[in-house]
Amino acid sequence: MNQGFTSGPQANLVNKDGAVFIAHADGTWTAYYTAFNSSSLPTNPSTGEPLDGALPFFTAVEATAANHTPQ
Amino acid sequence: MKPLSDGDFLKKSREPKGLRGFQYHVHPQLRLTQDQTIDSAINIGSSNVDDLMFYKLLLNCAASELPDGIPSLLEGLDVGVTPLNAGALDYVAQGLTTPGGWFQAPPLLLPQTDDDDAYDNADLLNEALVAHDVHVQLLDTIFTQAAVAQETVYVLGYEQRITVR
Numbered sequence: 001m002n003q004g005f006t007s008g009p010q011a012n013l014v015n016k017d018g019a020v021f022i023a024h025a026d027g028t029w030t031a032y033y034t035a036f037n038s039s040s041l042p043t044n045p046s047t048g049e050p051l052d053g054a055l056p057f058f059t060a061v062e063a064t065a066a067n068h069t070p071q
Numbered sequence: 072m073k074p075l076s077d078g079d080f081l082k083k084s085r086e087p088k089g090l091r092g093f094q095y096h097v098h099p100q101l102r103l104t105q106d107q108t109i110d111s112a113i114n115i116g117s118s119n120v121d122d123l124m125f126y127k128l129l130l131n132c133a134a135s136e137l138p139d140g141i142p143s144l145l146e147g148l149d150v151g152v153t154p155l156n157a158g159a160l161d162y163v164a165q166g167l168t169t170p171g172g173w174f175q176a177p178p179l180l181l182p183q184t185d186d187d188d189a190y191d192n193a194d195l196l197n198e199a200l201v202a203h204d205v206h207v208q209l210l211d212t213i214f215t216q217a218a219v220a221q222e223t224v225y226v227l228g229y230e231q232r233i234t235v236r
Contacts, residue, residue: 018228019160020113021137021145022217028131029142030213033167034114038122041168062170063125066177066206 005039005049092119095179095200095207099214099224103151111226115200115207116176124176126206127167130213138165145225160227176206 022030040050041060054060096112103109116124134142138160162168179200200207217224 018113018226020227021141021225022213023145023223023225024131025220025222026131027134029129029134029137031127031129031132031137032113032210032213033127033162035125035162035168035173036117036122037125041163043163045164057125057168058123058175060170061125061168061173063173063175066126066174066204 092117093179094119094124097210097214099218099226101224101226109152111228113210113226113228115210116179116204118179118181120178123178125173126176127172127174128206128209138167148225155227174206177204179204179207 018034020030020032024030035057037057039057040054041057042051042054043049044051057063094117095115097115099111099113100108101111114124114126129136141160181200197211201211216222
């Protein structure tokens with residue numbers, strides 16, 4: 001998947017990112033996605049490498065410091 | 072699904088050579104059949120302040136809140152291990168990296184100890200992490216409830232090795 005690494009694990013393989021989905025009996029879902037700050041955004045959709053001016057993940061997604069109340 | 076051991080989903084694992092600190096994972100044991108389970112490792116954080124983990128967590132959301140195509144992809148799977156096809160999930164393409172909804176996990180720093188192997192003891196590790204971090208507490212609760220209710224869990228990710236036992 002689209003990691004935006006400048007070094008280390010490269011970069012746009014289908015199985016690079018992960019997620020967890022739990023199907024609940026009432027028809028709802030829980031979804032959990034993770035990423036690390038060593039990746040940058042935005043990225044080239046073909047190569048997965050960061051574009052010029054790409055920002056660290058923390059800045060790009062405007063992350064909030066946990067601890068938190070999820071949606 | 073069941074815990075790694077009695078009531079325990081957590082495990083410490085060292086980051087790749089050249090990096091500092093530890094990465095931490097929950098390890099749900101995924102039951103394929105009555106007699107077969109496989110291990111899984113799901114990120115919960117890092118002690119490396121230079122490469123902290125970020126997460127997005129949607130609790131009890133509607134199927135419409137999942138990335139396009141994911142519900143139909145998941146519901147079409149048989150129990151077992153299935154290779155991902157290209158485009159099965161891409162954070163960027165699916166809009167998961169648009170601003171908002173992401174949280175920075177704090178560095179998971181365990182209490183100081185003179186014994187480097189002290190937290191290889193799963194019970195102590197579980198106590199240290201769950202006691203100090205809300206999102207770890209939350210994940211521990213989510214997986215514990217899923218194990219009790221025997222809910223269906225889908226883990227998408229890198230397949231390092233698969234051991235069926």
